[in-house]
Amino acid sequence: MASGRRQYPFHLIEPKWQSQWEQQETFRAWNPGEVVPVSHPFAERHPKAVPEQLPKFYILDMFPYPSGAGLHVGHPEGYTATDILSRYRRALGYNVLHPIGWDAFGLPAEQYAIKTGQHPRKTTEQNIATFKRQIKSLGFSYDWSREVDTTDPKYFRWTQWIFLQIYNSWFNPQTNKAEPIAALPYPPELEGRAGVPDAGLEQQRRAYRDSKRLAYVAEAPVWWCEQLGTVLANEEVVDGMSEVGGFPVVRKPMRQWMLRITAYAERLLQDLETIQWSNSLKEMQRNWIGRSEGAEVDFRVADSTAVIRVFTTRPDTLFGATYMVLAPEHKLVDALTTPAQRHAIEAYKSEVAKKSDLERTELAKEKTGVFTGGYAINPVNGERIPVWIADYVLISYGTGAIMAVPGHDTRDFEFATKFNLPIVQVVEPPAGMDWHGYVDDGVSVNSTGADISISGLSTPDAKRKISGWLEAKQLGKRTVNYKLRDWLFSRQRYWGEPFPILWKTGPDAQAYHEALPESALPLLPPRLDDYKPTPDGQPPLARAKDWVALPDGSRRETNTMPQWAGSCWYYLRYLDARNDGAFCSPEAERYWMGSRGRQSALTRPKEESAPTDVGGYKPQGVDLYVGGTEHAVLHLLYARFWHKVMFDLGHVSTAEPFFRLVNQGLIQGEDGQKMSKSRGNVINPDDILVEYGADAFRLYEMFMGPLEMAKPWNxxxxxxxxxxxxxxxxxxxxxxxxxxxxxxxxxxxxRGVELLEGIRLAAGIKDIQPTAAQLKALHGCIKKVTEDLDGLRFNTAISALMVFINEAMTWEAKPISALRDFLILLQPFAPHVSEELWSKLHATRDTQHPPALAYVAWPSYDPALLVEDILEIPVQVNGKLRDVIKVPANAPQSELEAAALASEKVKPFLEGKTIRKVIVLPKRLVNIVAA
RNA sequence: GCCGGUGUGGCGAAAUGGCAGACGCACAGGACUUAAAAUCCUGGGCCCGUAAUAAGGCGUGUGGGUUCAAGUCCCACCACCGGCACCA
Known part of the structure; x- marks a missing residue:
């Protein structure tokens, strides 16, 4: 800033009110059954009500990872928006839940520990302290009594508890929900029978149970990052590099914990219809889940009993399948390979195995593959078609094998062209289009076999008919495939939640796992001197030999949970954050997550503030969740998944956690680029606060532009x-x-703060009746600010406040009542200065203490006051503005028309023309059409 | 390539199909001041004009269309941002 004197003493005002709010616990949210002290402003606002009778509003920020770098200006953007809305809702009479906490497990603290030997707990505490100071200095109305920290044993005790709920459940496809594993029915062969040794049966049953759990152990090829010393989930690998740090990763088979999120694919997809999220966000989740409908078809291997099963979305093109392709890793490859091709196949396989996925995609421009020498029989026409292997077919999707229809699939077309494989037409495109490589719907042709014909049918009809035929002949069946994979849930790290799992050895010398009892929670991580993985690739926890080995010979699981675990359910812990007996009481859960509070008579009927139903579903869960797009698929999908499991098991009462979600846009540097240390364009909020204060900072963050847009800092x-x-x-x-x-x-x-007492109100402020013009200015402002807050249009709300002030500056005498209402409107945006001026206004009266501004009722506006007597009406000739005329607001159409035609400015444009038509919109405009 | 979003003054941005550019920044001129800072007032899309006005013309990424009237609706395209990407 160009130095200059302080506009007003924010440096005294802001700390003054922040400490007042802290001492008074002004922003505490009250749970059902809690007794509100009579002196609390909430009780003063709602003297006769108990909390659960009031409509609730749960407004949530994505809690931050407290990094060492502290807050940057992007963080407070969403926080300011939610704070403004929280304050607005309080003014409207809602019981508002607005909490904050720390997503504090994570890699940076652990890597710092590896380097320095400093325990991650210590780094984490320091970072939290910094974040807390910064966030508090912005005057957000969080309920700090509900603060959570994912690394606190009192918190992760329940993270571990929820893991056990998942572990102890299986997904019943009949009921389409999770059910207790104890109630899992066994297949007939595992029913107890006379003559079968009990121990053996019990082991088989255990293996069967373990194979059905929602949390299971699998030997899976995983992304191993040498530098980070851990595996990463698919989502944490970007372009063959670790998302964190950008280190190379390699595929490596390892024993891992997996969560069966795929069982919920359909519900995760369907229930998107019941929530109010942005289109793009829903689309990203849909793409991630990647549902595709099609059919599985069995191709008999020629001269063999083996069968190659493929997945296709286009069973109508079966007659066009001229060859098949297996993924190089497919289990039938060896059986199909002829001696002549063996060498080429092996060479290709090892070449593919060496390539990282990055290389595989980079080289994707040119298709590669090798003929196995084997053939399969096309079930619709009995033709022998060659079977190839190629890395464009992925082992991890569908069945790892495809039927290739080069006539109507881009990839197959490329491949067939390169290797001179036959290409035949089976779909007729619309007239004028080339059928070669035509992939959209059309009409089936050349699709007649001995048993079945679909020639002449449109693509949808053809699909239906051939799928029915395949099912009848038991050659295939309709299937749905998802891109979504099960969630790789274990990490080889120290700074995460340990799994509450023990490994034991069975009578057959096989290791098996068993859950710790709930009473053993929380399971704390051991003390370590060295946080690195062991030299033989074991997780760091394995270094704690005393911790790992139990007296009875069982050993603890040494993996830890990923960072996502803690953030999967933190919004539930806020509801009842200090409960030691449960993750949350059922009463608190039903009140804050349910929609019953909404029906209260205290809710003003408003168009946008009560979110409209989505597809007939009532709003439920978190009323508004604000955060960055970077969590569009990972956090938001995982949290929805956990929530649904908890819902199935009866622990929560809603099917979805977050009813409405808004992504704030990125704040770019002053150069319009993404803020980053390397570009040197990072803005530190602390610097801005020293110079301009928190109120100005908040106001600017909201004034920059629409919340959801990206915008450059200035x-x-x-x-x-x-x-x-x-x-x-x-x-x-x-x-x-x-x-x-x-x-x-x-x-x-x-002397500081008490000097503020010496500042007197301006002499022009009087307890007088506002004039009509003053009322019009005030009520116009109330209307605009109210409507804009309902629509999350903070920038235009602020401009309305500016317009009012610009006008009020010209007032000779300033009526107290108008200024009071203005401060109520300003309070959500700039709470500190508003409270200070509010208390000064009240100091003029002899009331003992002024009502806390944060709980004063939001003013309503009187539309009658906004009506103008004389209107300025634009007059157009052929759509072009020629004049603006002043007419009485109630002027009838005829008068408007006459006045418009009489305008001296309009006349020249009508000369020599005939008036064809005059469009008159009373109170709006006149348009004269002339030619 | 596919999906989603965004294109409006020098800049951030406003605008139920009805006066494009509210509000703010930057800028210019003036008042106050010994001077500056701060503050207050005034101006302002661009072009053409004029001593200064006035009047006029052109303007919301590009090209079409619908309409009395289009930043807004429809079609085609271009650019930028975000996501996904051999998913059969």
Whole structure:
């Protein structure tokens, strides 16, 4: 800033009110059954009500990972938006839940520990302290009594508990939900029979149970990152590099914990219809789940009993399948390979195995593959078709094998062209289009066999007919495939939740796992001196030999949970954050997540504030969740999955956790680029606060533009809103007393905050009736701010506040009532200065203590006051503006028309023309059509 | 390649199909001041004009269309941002 004197003493005002709010616990949210102290402003606002009778509003921020770098200006963007809405809802009379916490497990603290030997707990605590100081300095109205920290044993005790709920469940496809594993029915062969040794049966049953659990162990090829010393989930690998740090990763088979999220694929997809998220976000989740409908078809291997099963979305093109392709890793490859091809196949396989996925995609421009020498029989026409292997077929999707229809599939077409494989037409495209490589719907042709014909049918009809035929002949069946994979849930790290799992050895010398009892929770990680993985690739926890080995010979699981675990359910812990007996009480869960509070008569009927039903579903769960797009698929999908399991098991009462979700846009650097250390364009909120104060900072973050848009930071812009706050201040306070205050400040800087008492209200502020013009300005502002807050349009709401102040600055006499209402409107945006001025207004009266501004009822506006008597009506000729005429608001159409035609400015444009038509919209405009 | 989003002054942005550019930044001129800072007032899309006005013309990424009227609706395209990407 260009130095200059402070616009107003925010440096005293802001800490003053922040400590007042802290001492008073002003923003505590009240749970059902809690007794609100009579002196609390909530009780003063709602003297007769108990919390559960009030409509609730749960407004949630994505909690931050407390990094060492501290807050950057992107964090407070969403936090400011939610804080404004929280304060607005409180003013409307809602019981508002607005919590914050720390997603504090994670890699940076652990890597720092590896380097320095400092326990991650310590780094984490320091970082949390920094974040907390920064967040508190912004004056957010969080309920700090509900603060959570995912690394706190009192918290992760319940993360582990939820893991056990998942572990102890299986997904029943009949009921389409999770059920207790104890109630899992066994197949007939595992029913107890006479003559079968009990021990053997019990082991088989255990293996069967373990294979059905929602949390299971699998030897899976996983992404191993040498530098990070851990495996990564598919989602954490970007372009063959680790998302964190950008280190190379390799495929490696390892024993891992997996969560069966795929069982929920359909519900995760379907239930998107019941929630109010942005289109793009829902689309990203849909793409990630990747549902595709089609059929599985069995191709008999020629001269063999073996069968190759393929998945296709286009069973209608079966007659066009001229060859098949297996993924190189497919289990039938060896059996199909002829001696002549053996060498080429082996060479290709080992070449593919060496390639990382990055290389595989990079080289994807050119298709590669090798003929196995084997043949399969096309079930529709009995033709012998060659079977190839190629890396464009992925082992992990569908069945790992395809029928190739080069006529109507881009990839198959490329491949067939390169290797001179036959290409035949089986779909007729619309007239004028080339059928070669035509992949969209058309009409089937050349699709007649001995038993079945679909020639002449449209693609959808053809699909239906051939699928029915395949099912009848038991050659295949309709199937749905998903891209979504099960969730790789274990990490080889220290700084994460240990699994509450023991490994034991059975009578057959096979290892098996067993859950710890709930009473053993929380299971704390051991103390370590060295946080690195062991030299033989064991996780760091394996270094704690005493911790791992139990006296009875069982051994603890040494993997830990991924960072996502803690963030999968934190919004539930907020509901009842200090409960030691449960993750959350059922009463708290039903009140805050349910929709019953909404029906209260205290809810004003409003169009946008009560979110409209989505597809007939009532709003439920978190009312508004605000955060960045970077969590569009991972966190938001995992959390929905856990929530659904908890819902199935009866622990929560809603099917979805987050009813409405809004992504705030990225704040870019002043150069319009993404903020980053390397570009040197990072803005530190602390610097801005010192210079302009928290209120100006908050205001600017919201004034920049629409919440969801990306927008560049401009410190000059902060000065604009800062000047606005200065004008607000000068509107209220007496100039003389402020000059004295400034002088006292210089001579006696120690006295600080009590000097504020010496600042008097401006003389023009009087307890008088506002004029009609003043009321119009005020009520116009109330209307605009109210509507804009309902629509999350913070930038235009602020501009309405500016318009009001610009007008009020010209008032000779300033009615107290109008200024009071203005402060109520300003409070959500700039709470500190609003509270200060509010208390000054009330100091003029003899009330003992003014009502806390944060709980004062939101004003309503009177539309009658906004009506104009004389309107300025634009007059157009052929759609072009020619004049603006003043007419009485109630002027009838005929009068408007006459006035418009009489306009001197309009006449020249009508000369020599005939008037064809005059469009008159009363109160709006007149358009004269002439030719 | 596919999906989603965004294109409006020098800049951030506003605008139920009805006066494009509210509000703010930057800029220019003025008042106050010995001077500056701060503050207050005034101006402002571009072009053409004029001593200064006025009047006029052109303007919301490009090209078409619908309409009395289009930033807004429809079609085609271009650019940028985000996501996915050999998913059969």
């Amino acid at each position: 410190t000059k812009g902060v000065e604009g809103v800062y000047r606005f706050l200065g004008r607000v201040w000068r509107l209220f306070v007496d100039e003389q007393s402020e000059t004295e205050f400034e002088q006292n400040m210089t001579t006696d800087p120690q």
